[in-house]
Amino acid sequence: MAGSTKSSDALLRSALQRQVNQDPLGAAQDYRRVLEMDPRNKKAWYGLGLIDQQYGRMADARADFEKALDIDPHFMSALYSEAYLLRSSDPDRAIELLRRAAATDPKATSIHLQLGRLLAEKGRKDEAGDAFRRAVAVDHKLLSQVPEEFRDAADQ
Known part of the structure; x- marks a missing residue:
């Protein structure tokens, strides 16, 4: 088992390096070799999701991200990536994923900003204001990134 873990770790490092070197x-x-050894490797599923997304295979990317989230429902990268993928086609699901991500890391300002933007687009202004307020509470410099109509509320 320990040898298998070392092999899968080495393959994960190799996969990441290949992505950096533009060899998706x-x-x-x-990543597929890692999954042959460990079908529950959330990082391999996530990496495949990013590659599928890069090639425009959005349904496959979403399935990959979901597999990573089945393994670890709090996996921040998968939560954020799937939400980003769904922001236009299924904004309600994207909001749900961003809420889960925000609960996982309340200081993740980018999550709160994205959540606020989606909620504002859906006309859920009170909830949007809360999300923007949370982002600005962590980092006041973000106030300039908050839409104008929410700045007063966010600056409390």
Whole structure:
């Protein structure tokens, strides 16, 4: 088992390096090999999701992110990436994912900003104001990124 863990860790490192070196197909091969050894490796599922997203295979990317989240429902990267993927096609699901991410890391300002923007687009102004307020409470410099109509509320 320990040897298998070392092998999968080495393959994960290789996959990440291949992604950095603009070799997504090689990275995908490494991620699939990791999953052959450990089908519950959330990082491999997440990496495949990013590659599928890069190639425009959005349904596959979403399925990959969901598999990562089935393994770890609090996996911040998968929560954020799936929410980003769904922001236009399924904003309610994206909001749900961003809320889960915000609960996982209340100081994640980018999550609160994205959540606020989606809620504002859906006309849920009170909830949007709360999300913007949370982001600004963590980092006041973010006030300039808050939409004008929410700045007074966020600056409390």
